[in-house]
Amino acid sequence: MRTRLLAVALLISGSLFAQTIAIKAGNVIDPAKGTVAKDQVILVESGKIKSMGVGLAIPAGAQVIDLSKEWLSPGLMDAHTHLTLTEVIGGNAPFESYYLKETTAYRAMRALHNGDILVHAGFTTIRDVGNDADYAIKDAFRGVQAGWFVGPTFLTSGKIIAPFGGQSNAIPHEQGEFWRYEYIDADSPAEMRKAVRQNIYYGADVIKLVADNNPYHLSVEELRAAVDEAHHAGRPVAVHVYGGEAAQNVIEAGVDSLEHGFDLTDPQLQLMKQKGIVLVSTDFPRAHLDIVGTSGGILPEPQVLAPKIIDRLHRAYRIGVTLAFGTDTVIEIPGKTRADLMFDYLGVWRQAGVPPADILKAMTTNPAKLLRVDQERGAIAPGQAADIIAVPSNPLEDIESLRKVNFVMKDGKVVRTP
Ligand SMILES: [Zn+2]
DSSP states (O other): OHHHHHHHHHHHHSOGGGSOEEEEEEEEEETTTTEEEEEEEEEEETTEEEEEETTOOOOTTOEEEEEEEEEEEEOEEEEEEOTTOOOOSSSOOOTTHHHHHOOHHHHHHHHHHHHHHHHHTTEEEEEEOSOOTTTHHHHHHHHHHTTSSOOOEEEEOOSEEESTTTTOOOOOGGGOSGGGGTEEEOOSHHHHHHHHHHHHHTTOSSEEEEOOSSSSOOOHHHHHHHHHHHHHTTOOEEEEEOSHHHHHHHHHTTOSEEEEOTTOOHHHHHHHHHHTOEEEOOOOOHHHHHHHTTTTTTSOOHHHHHHHHHHHHHHHHHHTOOEEOOOOOOOOOTTOOHHHHHHTHHHHHHHTTOOHHHHHHHTTHHHHHHTTOTTTSSSOSTTSBOOEEEESSOTTTOGGGGGGOOEEEETTEEEEOO
């Protein structure tokens, strides 16, 4: 329906992108500074913000959008998603069982469905970090880029690179290396380099490693090889790790972001701050953990993990580690969309004592830098892509107002209006 409306609009206007859109904006938030500019006019052309200011002349023939009562923010980002994956399908089944039930094509369709939900809820950029079948997420994004579907910008990792066995353990030998549907084994610096190159060859924007899901973990040398290879190709490295020696290796190797980090100590957090390593904290709310359980044995019990997550986020914030919002949401709760579930994480951030302005920064400015898209996205400013959302009340006072996103513009196209 939406696509059809757009097609009609294209016919009527001749060329949609030639037209200027003028947004009358009551309150424009700059999340980098935590400030608000009042009564701005934002001119959007060819998908980008052309200019912004008080009392800007609106060109004749421009489409005017009145958001004078609203609070505008750059589109939200989630630095840790798995849009092709729904983990709980009628029970706490191990991860690998999904490979038997779901094809890559079906997984790509799930990503498109989730992408549609997310962009309408205000998430205009996501970073999808693996568990996407056989590179399904890249094809899903090709569908969005072709204009067949509405969705956020997807940055993708391809297959997860990990020591032998990926995130599985003890799959019977006669089944073969079953996990390779979603993982690449890398058990030396040379294998790591090859795995990184393989993923980049198939389109990875980021390299995703899992360091520690078995008693053995990635060495500093293996991690350094990944960082070296990825950085020379202009890609950041994101590493799943909980804590201990594995996390120490990850930090020492100078990766770009550490994902989860539930068991990080204060000295480790301090070292992350020193080295400029971002924490993508995936702060699962207790209610979600109760559904996931131990996720087939790769997570601690919910009553242990939930308080640990809050404490770790609190300490990371206090120490001054750069934080990026990442949810890792892969569950379903009846009556809630995936976006609703992602907004549930805001409650954990509030419990950890992170002020609203810093939460919004972790959902815009910080991930834009981490994802290396800050020249194009993450701010409402001339030259930036027109990824703009609006809410009816000030998120710098109450971050939960982000649940009420009622206007979304993605790359200059209106996908939701109040
Ligand atoms: Zn994840």
